[in-house]
Amino acid sequence: MAVYNSKYRELKFYVDGELHAFSSGSFSTTDAKAIAVLDNLADATRVEEAKAEAKTEEAPKTKPKAPAKKSSGK
Template sequence: MAEYQSQYPELGFYVKGRHCKFSGGRYVTDDPAEIEVLNSIIDAVRVDEPKENESKSEEPVKATKKPVRKTSAK
């Protein structure tokens, strides 16, 4: 599910000849064609993260060893 916001409450756009528009500055869709068009609109900002990017960014963080402090030899 992709969610977009716009500063314009009823921003309209066309997808394959069909008119779509935001309602209250918000638009939610699952349609890949609509997502492609919305990604190209400057006034539409995606407010959720795409699932493909989430799976890549959720890689486990490897534990690292703390560096061993050496005493200074005087």
């Protein structure tokens, strides 16, 4: 999925005669034709290639530490 941002909140563009619009300055798509059009728009900037790739690059989780042992109450 490709994600694009625009300085205009509701930028609109056509792909094969079909109207598409940004919502709050953001637009996401998996359509190759829409991606080709957006890559050529001066007012649209590509932000993210794919969310799936970003999720796989997360830092490995570390094991939680064992709870501290209680001292004897002598």
